[in-house]
Every structure is written in structure tokens, then in C-alpha cells.
Amino acid sequence: MAGADKICEFSSDYEGYEMYKSKRNHIQVLSKYRKEFRGHKATLYVFENGYSEVFTSGGYSTANMAHINPNPTEDDWNSGNAFRISILNKMNRYDRYCTFFENISEYKQALKKYNQRLLMNYDYILHVPTVPGQVNGLYTNSTHDLTAVKRRLKRMLGCRNLTIKVVRNESMYNFLDVLHYTLKDNNGND
Numbered sequence: 001m002a003g004a005d006k007i008c009e010f011s012s013d014y015e016g017y018e019m020y021k022s023k024r025n026h027i028q029v030l031s032k033y034r035k036e037f038r039g040h041k042a043t044l045y046v047f048e049n050g051y052s053e054v055f056t057s058g059g060y061s062t063a064n065m066a067h068i069n070p071n072p073t074e075d076d077w078n079s080g081n082a083f084r085i086s087i088l089n090k091m092n093r094y095d096r097y098c099t100f101f102e103n104i105s106e107y108k109q110a111l112k113k114y115n116q117r118l119l120m121n122y123d124y125i126l127h128v129p130t131v132p133g134q135v136n137g138l139y140t141n142s143t144h145d146l147t148a149v150k151r152r153l154k155r156m157l158g159c160r161n162l163t164i165k166v167v168r169n170e171s172m173y174n175f176l177d178v179l180h181y182t183l184k185d186n187n188g189n190d
Contacts, residue, residue: 026156042163067101081100125176138180
């Protein structure tokens with residue numbers, strides 16, 4: 001499955017590692033085929049996929065939202081969900097302690113001290129029924145920068161051709177299955 005994210009979803013050409021440059025904050029289609037999308041109506045379905053702690057090096061990990069607890073109980077302290085902080089003291093030794101945060105902004109401030117950011121991860125589906133490609137018109141990807149995705153897709157399709165719908169409390173994969181079967185039924189297939 002490691003090669004699947006390097007294949008163009010429009011033409012099924014294998015691009016290799018160069019595809020990562022093409023699909024960042026965009027759909028997984030080679031640049032030379034993007035002109036085929038110009039002028040077609042499309043719908044962008046956006047799904048919130050939880051927070052990620054992003055490091056300055058570019059790496060990221062899933063954020064532990066259990067750190068945010070304004071009223072921790074003894075069980076919370078014993079469960080290991082507290083955020084661990086290390087501070088260098090005057091004797092060049094680290095003082096370590098654990099804490100819970102009142103709200104998400106306190107959590108973000110604590111991450112800044114470690115050169116990290118807290119960002120929302122988004123999954124999205126671009127549905128272009130008139131340009132099916134190899135994926136029946138359902139192009140998928142994920143991003144941390146939703147503004148860049150919207151800007152690039154509007155540039156590719158044309159300004160008034162993109163409709164954006166935010167889907168809450170549902171997984172992209174469940175929605176994709178439902179959307180796929182709905183399209184299959186509308187086309188008269190079983």
C-alpha cells in the first residue's frame with residue numbers, strides 16, 4: 001500500500017516520490033491533468049480528524065486531548081493523562097512535574113515552549129462527477145492547512161464552481177462508502 005499514495009487518481013500514472021510535491025494541500029492528480037478539471041462543478045466535503053502536535057522539524061503526532069481537564073480526579077492523575085513538563089533549574093538539572101490544562105489555549109501555550117504547534121487535521125473528498133478519472137470522481141486527501149486547499153481547488157476549478165460542505169461527527173471513510181453506494185445506485189448499477 002506504500003505505492004498507492006504515489007499514483008495519479010486521474011490517469012493512474014505512477015509518479016513516485018514527486019507526487020508528494022503535487023498533492024500537498026491539493027488532490028492526488030498530476031499537474032499536467034489538472035486543466036481537465038477547469039470549469040467543472042465540484043463539491044468539497046471536509047471532515048475534522050482531530051488535533052495533531054506538529055514539531056518544527058515537520059513531524060507530527062496525535063494530540064492527547066485528555067491533557068485538557070479543568071477538574072482532574074485522582075483516577076485522572078493515576079492514569080498518566082497529565083502533561084509532563086521539564087524545567088531546567090539553577091543546578092543544571094531538570095525539575096519534572098505533571099499538570100492538566102483548563103482549556104485548549106493553555107495547552108497550545110505549553111506546546112510553544114517545546115517548539116510545537118497544535119493544529120487541526122482535516123480529511124477531505126472532492127466530488128467531481130463529470131471528471132471520474134480512476135476513482136469515480138471521488139478524490140481524497142488530508143491536510144493541516146484547509147485554507148490552502150480551498151484556494152488551490154478554486155484556482156483549479158474556477159472560482160464559482162466549488163461548493164464546500166463541512167461534515168461533522170462522521171468519519172470520511174464511512175461517508176465515502178455511503179457516497180460511493182449512492183452514486184452506484186443513481187447510475188443504475190447494483
